[in-house]
Each structure stands twice: as structure tokens, then as C-alpha cells.
Amino acid sequence: MTAMKYAIILPDGAADEPLDELNGCTALEAARTPALDELACIGRIGTLRTAPQGFLPGSDVCTLSVLGHDPRQVYSGRAPLEAVARDVPLGPRDLVFRCNFVTITGGCMRDFTAGHIAQAQASRLVADLNAHFAAEPIDFYEGVQYRHLLVLRDVGELDCNCTPPHDVPDQPVEQHAPLGRDAARVISIMQRAREALADHEINAIRRDLGENPATDIWLWGQGRVRPLDNLLERYGLRGACIAAVDLIRGITRLMGLAQINVPGATGYLDTDYAAKGRAAADALDEFDLVCVHVEAPDEAGHLGNAAEKIRAIEQVDAHVVRTVLNKLQSTGAWRILIAPDHPTPVARRTHTADPPPFCIAGHGIAASSAAGFHERAARASGWHVRAGHKLLPALLTGMPLPDDPATTVR
Numbered sequence: 348m349t350a351m352k353y354a355i356i357l358p359d360g361a362a363d364e365p366l367d368e369l370n371g372c373t374a375l376e377a378a379r380t381p382a383l384d385e386l387a388c389i390g391r392i393g394t395l396r397t398a399p400q401g402f403l404p405g406s407d408v409c410t411l412s413v414l415g416h417d418p419r420q421v422y423s424g425r426a427p428l429e430a431v432a433r434d435v436p437l438g439p440r441d442l443v444f445r446c447n448f449v450t451i452t453g454g455c456m457r458d459f460t461a462g463h464i465a466q467a468q469a470s471r472l473v474a475d476l477n478a479h480f481a482a483e484p485i486d487f488y489e490g491v492q493y494r495h496l497l498v499l500r501d502v503g504e505l506d507c508n509c510t511p512p513h514d515v516p517d518q519p520v521e522q523h524a525p526l527g528r529d530a531a532r533v534i535s536i537m538q539r540a541r542e543a544l545a546d547h548e549i550n551a552i553r554r555d556l557g558e559n560p561a562t563d564i565w566l567w568g569q570g571r572v573r574p575l576d577n578l579l580e581r582y583g584l585r586g587a588c589i590a591a592v593d594l595i596r597g598i599t600r601l602m603g604l605a606q607i608n609v610p611g612a613t614g615y616l617d618t619d620y621a622a623k624g625r626a627a628a629d630a631l632d633e634f635d636l637v638c639v640h641v642e643a644p645d646e647a648g649h650l651g652n653a654a655e656k657i658r659a660i661e662q663v664d665a666h667v668v669r670t671v672l673n674k675l676q677s678t679g680a681w682r683i684l685i686a687p688d689h690p691t692p693v694a695r696r697t698h699t700a701d702p703p704p705f706c707i708a709g710h711g712i713a714a715s716s717a718a719g720f721h722e723r724a725a726r727a728s729g730w731h732v733r734a735g736h737k738l739l740p741a742l743l744t745g746m747p748l749p750d751d752p753a754t755t756v757r
């Protein structure tokens with residue numbers, strides 16, 4: 348007998364709310380998704396609480412849940428997870444922050460991506476910020492486009508609450524400044540970075556071209572690295588991950604998954620879906636488990652663009668889900684989990700904590716004949732997993748599925 352193969356597909360932020368412009372449908376309902384619908388029919392769907400009570404529904408918290416980790420036990424912040432993906436050297440008293448390049452004009456958060464600033468320009472700004480702060484125990488590390496990291500060396504504990512910049516689109520930034528006993532230190536770094544960026548020639552060029560300049564850095568998501576359960580040690584499974592964004596690469600790397608780089612995978616709407624799908628299918632030849640993350644539905648949600656969100660979901664369906672499913676069905680025993688980490692509703696342009704739908708299918712999972720993979724059908728299933736992190740371990744071990752109405756005596 349061949350060993351079981353597992354696939355996890357994470358369409359980031361794909362869950363949504365009914366929209367008038369879609370005649371009361373969500374993006375998942377409106378999108379044409381034959382592969383997802385087939386899985387919902389031959390497998391089972393439900394809803395998953397991915398943000399525990401008291402946690403904001405960030406991709407960090409929600410993806411930890413989906414991948415089987417209790418955020419209440421392991422969550423320390425988003426930045427350390429990304430730092431792992433970037434091989435940033437961290438000492439035990441170092442604190443790592445996410446550092447976005449953003450566009451703030453008239454005191455408002457105009458663009459939390461600084462116009463999706465080009466890598467070469469961002470690289471130059473990061474280098475110049477390092478020079479600007481050279482005399483202080485502060486190091487900037489280059490990430491992707493507008494998403495970078497800042498390490499405060501030897502800081503110990505720091506009482507400071509920061510707000511993610513994508514949670515305050517077009518809002519006054521003053522009321523979302525860092526709070527807490529040590530907030531002034533963080534605010535001071537942001538203010539001094541603004542001074543360094545104000546007359547930077549990169550920004551002069553961007554303004555001249557009508558592009559949003561990187562007026563500011565925005566610090567948030569700070570924390571320290573904590574270990575996660577290792578997939579091989581815990582389940583005896585060798586896994587691989589295909590993801591373009593550092594957060595997911597960091598989480599899965601801490602789980603011991605190999606990282607597969609796919610040319611053309613951008614973490615944005617223009618990502619090469621087919622290349623990711625093929626790479627995932629190929630990885631199943633070598634690995635027991637493959638995890639594929641696609642950021643595009645979340646980006647479309649943040650843009651408030653229903654048409655782009657539908658397109659992203661349809662691309663995931665046709666080029667990732669279908670390709671992986673074909674591969675699984677040709678290999679013997681298999682199981683699959685499809686799980687958006689959280690909703691990023693087009694109408695709200697930010698994450699919500701509503702439990703997103705999930706789908707499981709494959710070996711030993713009874714067919715539910717669900718009408719499709721979307722929020723309405725998932726709620727109608729009557730299956731709600733209250734602690735999202737319990738689902739994947741059950742799927743990987745064959746243990747009873749959590750909160751399963753099919754096994755509950757009514």
C-alpha cells in the first residue's frame with residue numbers, strides 16, 4: 348500500500364460577505380469553481396474559527412490555526428514568523444517588527460503598500476535607512492516590495508501595541524499610532540524615518556511619475572520566534588510548502604516543511620497560478636504533504652475589487668485545486684484540506700473574524716453532497732469547528748474530527 352498523500356490549499360482571504368453588486372452572492376458563490384465544488388460534494392465542508400477569542404484575525408494568527416497550532420500557545424507576532432523565512436539573525440533579547448513602506452498624506456493612510464513600490468527602489472530605501480540609523484541598535488532587513496523587517500537589538504520586553512497598516516485604509520493615522528508604556532520609542536523611530544524619507548530622491552522620482560511615494564515606515568506585528576510542532580517529528584510526514592509570502596514560508600519552515608521556490612509566484616494578483624499548481628503536483632512525487640498558499644484573493648479583498656477577487660478564486664480553482672486534485676487522484680490514498688484563513692470582505696477591505704468555510708475530502712471522509720464550496724453552504728452544513736487548530740491534526744492522524752455533528756449524539 349502506498350502511503351497517504353496530503354494537500355493543503357490556502358486561498359488567503361477568499362471568504363467574504365454577500366455583495367449587492369453580486370446579487371447577494373459572495374465572491375466564492377459568484378466564482379465558477381468546478382474543482383472546489385467537486386471537493387465539497389465528494390468531501391465535507393464546515394466553518395472554522397481561525398481567530399480565537401481576543402485575537403485579531405490576521406493572516407498570522409489564522410494561518411497558524413489552519414496549520415494546526417493554537418495561537419493562544421504559540422503566537423508571538425507576525426514579524427518573527429517572517430524573519431524566520433528571511434534568515435534574519437535574532438538574539439533572545441531582540442525584538443523584530445514588520446516595517447511597511449506606506450504612503451501617508453494629510454495625516455491619512457493613503458496606501459499601505461506605497462504604490463507596491465518596486466523591489467529595487469525598496470532595496471535602496473532599506474539600505475539608506477540602515478545608514479541613517481547606523482549609530483543605534485536598529486537594523487532594517489529587506490523583504491518583498493513594501494514589506495520589510497526592523498530588528499530592535501537587545502531590547503528585552505517592550506510594552507507597545509501596534510495596528511496593522513492594512514487595517515486603517517484612508518483613515519487618520521494619529522488615532523492608530525502605537526500605544527503602551529514604550530510606544531514613544533517606536534513612534535520616534537517612525538518619525539525619524541519619515542524625515543529621512545521626505546526628500547529622498549527615490550520618492551522624488553515616484554512623485555514625478557505620479558506614483559505613491561514611500562513617505563513613512565509603519566512598524567507593527569512585533570515579537571520573538573517561538574518553535575512550532577514539526578511535521579516529521581509529530582506526524583512522520585515529509586512536507587513541502589509553495590508560498591510567495593514570507594509569513595507562510597516562515598510558519599511552514601518552523602514546521603519543518605521544505606520551501607519550494609516557483610518562478611512567477613509573486614504573492615500578488617499577477618501570480619503564476621499554473622506554475623504553482625504544477626509545482627505542487629510535482630512535489631507530491633517526493634513529499635507526503637504539500638501546502639500551497641495563494642495570496643491573491645486577500646489582495647483583491649483589500650483593494651475592494653469584487654471582480655478581481657472572483658478572478659483570483661477562479662484561477663486558484665482551475666490551476667491549483669484542479670491540478671493538485673488530478674495528481675492526488677492518480678496516486679492512491681489521499682486527503683485534502685482547503686481553507687481560507689479568514690474573510691477579507693470586498694466591502695470592508697480588511698479582515699474579519701467570522702469563521703471562514705473549509706473543505707476536507709479524500710480517504711475515509713464521507714461524501715456530504717454539499718452544493719458547493721462557499722460560506723452559505725458551509726454554514727448550512729451544521730459543522731462548526733470551534734478551535735480551528737484541532738482540524739488539521741485530526742485530518743493527518745485519522746483521529747475523530749473536532750465538533751463533528753456526524754459523530755455527536757443529538
Ligand SMILES: [Zn+2]
Pocket residue numbers: 359360405406407409645688689
Ligand atoms: Zn490572510
